[in-house]
Amino acid sequence: MANMAVSRIKREFKEVMRSEEIVQCSIKIELINDSWTELRGEIAGPPDTPYEGGKFVLEIKVPETYPFNPPKVRFITKIWHPNISSVTGAICLDILKDNWAAAMTLRTVLLSLQALLAAAEPDDPQDAVVAYQYKDKYQLFLMTAKHWTNIYAGGPHKFTECDSKIQRLKDMGIDEHDARAVLSKENWDLEKATENLFS
Amino acid sequence: MSADSDMEYSDNDCEYDDYYNSGEDCDVERLDPKKTDPEYFEFVCLTVEEVEKLLNESVEKLNTILEITPSLAKVLLLEHQWDNQVVVDKYRKDANALLITARIKPPNPLLSIPDPLAPSTSKDAVVFGTSSSVSRSSSCSNDDSPRNALISLGICNTYNTVAPGGGIISQRCQMCPVCASSQMGDKFFSLSCGHAFCKDCWSTFFDTQIFQGISTQIGCMAPMCNVRVPEDLVLTLVTRPVMRDKYQQFAFKDYVKSHPQLRFCPGPNCQIIVRSPEVCAKRVICTSCHTSFCFKCGMDYHAPTDCVVIKKWLTKCADDSETANYISANTKDCPKCHICIEKNGGCNHMLCFNCKHDFCWMCLGDWKTHGSEYYECSRYKDNPNIANESVHVQAREALKKYLHYYERWENHSKSLQLEQQTIDRLRDRINEKVMKGRGTWIDWQYLFNAAALLAKCRYTLQYTYPYAYFMESGSRKDLFEYQQAQLEAEIENLSWKIERAETTDLGDLENQMDIAEKRRTTLLKDFFPVDF
Ligand SMILES: [Zn+2]
Ligand SMILES: [Zn+2]
Ligand SMILES: [Zn+2]
Ligand SMILES: [Zn+2]
Ligand SMILES: [Zn+2]
Ligand SMILES: [Zn+2]
Numbered sequence: 001m002a003n004m005a006v007s008r009i010k011r012e013f014k015e016v017m018r019s020e021e022i023v024q025c026s027i028k029i030e031l032i033n034d035s036w037t038e039l040r041g042e043i044a045g046p047p048d049t050p051y052e053g054g055k056f057v058l059e060i061k062v063p064e065t066y067p068f069n070p071p072k073v074r075f076i077t078k079i080w081h082p083n084i085s086s087v088t089g090a091i092c093l094d095i096l097k098d099n100w101a102a103a104m105t106l107r108t109v110l111l112s113l114q115a116l117l118a119a120a121e122p123d124d125p126q127d128a129v130v131a132y133q134y135k136d137k138y139q140l141f142l143m144t145a146k147h148w149t150n151i152y153a154g155g156p157h158k159f160t161e162c163d164s165k166i167q168r169l170k171d172m173g174i175d176e177h178d179a180r181a182v183l184s185k186e187n188w189d190l191e192k193a194t195e196n197l198f199s
Numbered sequence: 200m201s202a203d204s205d206m207e208y209s210d211n212d213c214e215y216d217d218y219y220n221s222g223e224d225c226d227v228e229r230l231d232p233k234k235t236d237p238e239y240f241e242f243v244c245l246t247v248e249e250v251e252k253l254l255n256e257s258v259e260k261l262n263t264i265l266e267i268t269p270s271l272a273k274v275l276l277l278e279h280q281w282d283n284q285v286v287v288d289k290y291r292k293d294a295n296a297l298l299i300t301a302r303i304k305p306p307n308p309l310l311s312i313p314d315p316l317a318p319s320t321s322k323d324a325v326v327f328g329t330s331s332s333v334s335r336s337s338s339c340s341n342d343d344s345p346r347n348a349l350i351s352l353g354i355c356n357t358y359n360t361v362a363p364g365g366g367i368i369s370q371r372c373q374m375c376p377v378c379a380s381s382q383m384g385d386k387f388f389s390l391s392c393g394h395a396f397c398k399d400c401w402s403t404f405f406d407t408q409i410f411q412g413i414s415t416q417i418g419c420m421a422p423m424c425n426v427r428v429p430e431d432l433v434l435t436l437v438t439r440p441v442m443r444d445k446y447q448q449f450a451f452k453d454y455v456k457s458h459p460q461l462r463f464c465p466g467p468n469c470q471i472i473v474r475s476p477e478v479c480a481k482r483v484i485c486t487s488c489h490t491s492f493c494f495k496c497g498m499d500y501h502a503p504t505d506c507v508v509i510k511k512w513l514t515k516c517a518d519d520s521e522t523a524n525y526i527s528a529n530t531k532d533c534p535k536c537h538i539c540i541e542k543n544g545g546c547n548h549m550l551c552f553n554c555k556h557d558f559c560w561m562c563l564g565d566w567k568t569h570g571s572e573y574y575e576c577s578r579y580k581d582n583p584n585i586a587n588e589s590v591h592v593q594a595r596e597a598l599k600k601y602l603h604y605y606e607r608w609e610n611h612s613k614s615l616q617l618e619q620q621t622i623d624r625l626r627d628r629i630n631e632k633v634m635k636g637r638g639t640w641i642d643w644q645y646l647f648n649a650a651a652l653l654a655k656c657r658y659t660l661q662y663t664y665p666y667a668y669f670m671e672s673g674s675r676k677d678l679f680e681y682q683q684a685q686l687e688a689e690i691e692n693l694s695w696k697i698e699r700a701e702t703t704d705l706g707d708l709e710n711q712m713d714i715a716e717k718r719r720t721t722l723l724k725d726f727f728p729v730d731f
Contacts, residue, residue: 004400007380101419102396102404102420103394103420103422104422
């Protein structure tokens with residue numbers, strides 16, 4: 001690991017640790033290994049969004065060429081969001097790609113991701129299925145996103161209707177997460193989800 | 200032996216290209232090729248050095264008029280398709296706006312973005328882009344020159360060192376927001392936006408950018424700042440010769456790509472750059488590697504189809520490659536006696552070796568119906584009631600239509616390859632004749648000319664299919680398909696005659712060549728627009 005990358009990460013780590021956001025429990029960061037090449041971030045779902053009340057864990061990998069190239073960030077916590085893959089957690093965010101600037105920091109990244117949760121950009125989607133639902137069936141999108149936040153990120157909203165549909169598929173021998181993913185994709189249409197799974 | 204035949208092969212390649220290149224041999228009395236030849240195109244093949252010279256002349260011209268650094272002139276020309284006049288006009292009208300859109304100046308220099316890493320960056324330590332700043336750029340060191348307009352705009356120097364010449368401030372320590380180290384002020388550089396970073400960070404940053412192939416588009420390292428790094432700062436701070444070379448190569452590529460009159464030859468490992476004052480979809484043949492391509496889009500030449508349509512077509516073919524795969528069969532059954540027949544030449548007029556039935560390889564119809572008066576093979580007959588049919592029927596019909604055109608496109612492309620084999624066989628046959636004392640190589644030369652012309656005609660015919668596929672139905676399409684059918688019929692006649700060269704006499708063959716080429720140019724004249 002290049003010297004500059006390590007010294008920068010060390011410094012940024014400290015910066016996050018003493019930032020006011022950490023006092024408010026809105027962002028968190030921890031070290032994964034001694035070589036400072038991998039960190040774990042955490043952001044709180046912003047208020048007045050379907051992600052409110054959830055805690056979202058992020059994998060942060062620091063490249064050798066940091067800070068001249070962006071850190072590689074992905075959601076470990078499963079999330080239903082147009083700009084984040086519901087399968088891999090990959091993120092579509094300009095500052096993690098072409099608009100990265102060497103003077104940006106881990107704190108800016110975490111805060112930008114929080115901002116992304118508050119303001120999705122469905123026209124530049126990472127997950128086309130989610131983006132389509134967001135644009136076409138917004139109420140269903142809100143429900144799905146809240147449901148995922150409840151299940152995977154500890155959010156407060158329970159949806160018994162969703163749970164019972166998932167149970168129906170589980171009874172057919174489908175893995176719980178697969179069942180949830182298919183139902184979410186098919187706008188919670190049990191018939192279509194079954195068709196999709198067994199065709 | 201094999202080396203010999205390789206030689207012969209490449210010799211022949213050249214003849215083939217010559218044939219393509221010079222229309223003059225075919226018609227003796229040509230008045231103005233611009234008017235008579237729909238494919239006429241003027242271009243020159245230039246070396247890298249010649250193009251560098253050409254670009255430098257533009258840069259120098261702009262330097263003298265506007266009195267700006269070459270580095271700045273290059274950015275402005277790059278952003279304006281190397282049109283000197285446009286740059287000069289815009290500059291005289293509103294220099295500030297020009298510099299902002301070219302990303303030389305920030306849109307709002309007063310708006311400073313607070314930097315989270317270095318909140319203590321002392322504003323007083325940094326004097327940015329004012330006339331008092333001292334530049335390290337030798338090309339810009341004489342501030343007494345009539346560069347006052349630029350100085351007042353604050354961009355006399357395309358970059359600044361941070362020391363404002365007083366010496367006091369350069370003694371002061373400053374924090375670099377990228378590496379977080381404290382250094383003397385004179386180690387810092389900034390662009391017109393005023394974001395200062397240390398020398399080491401800039402040069403490491405440049406290395407990583409150049410490594411990724413980025414050159415003229417390198418921007419400032421500050422978040423949300425899009426001010427561009429000019430060439431002179433990069434070349435001042437990047438010291439490794441490898442990286443400097445790379446930077447200059449990538450920048451050269453960007454310059455050529457932004458220049459409407461220049462195109463890189465797409466031939467493998469070819470260094471040639473083609474120049475033409477006219478940007479149109481005409482055929483270029485590289486004088487160095489003989490690759491032929493469309494000047495406008497750089498893909499294989501595609502007359503009569505235009506660049507947009509051929510791109511659409513090729514994308515469609517790539518997307519539907521699986522559906523179309525089954526077509527690639529090289530054998531079909533004779534429609535009369537059902538014996539299996541292998542296609543081993545380019546000609547689509549098949550003669551069953553078993554029952555002597557003449558049939559068409561494409562549609563398996565009787566060849567008699569393929570005379571030039573009645574040639575329905577190339578045309579796709581749309582279902583007139585399609586709008587009232589169900590979605591499924593419509594989808595099937597759409598696929599059927601695509602396959603019709605694809606099959607013919609693909610078949611002619613294959614025929615072109617097979618005809619190359621025919622030429623090889625032809626060579627063997629001629630060799631045999633010459634050995635037996637029946638004429639000399641020169642006597643049989645006309646057969647090669649005929650084969651080259653056949654290739655040229657079939658190539659155009661191949662590219663008529665994407666054109667027809669995307670054409671709206673109507674009288675123009677009817678006319679197009681009529682001419683396409685005529686061309687197709689004459690091409691198959693020519694192909695048939697070349698494959699049976701021994702029984703065809705020279706006059707007959709030359710006559711057929713003439714007819715086929717006339718059909719080709721007529722179609723191009725009517726449907727290949729010269730300026731689009
Ligand atoms: Zn630095
Ligand atoms: Zn800047
Ligand atoms: Zn070439
Ligand atoms: Zn083209
Ligand atoms: Zn037969
Ligand atoms: Zn036919």
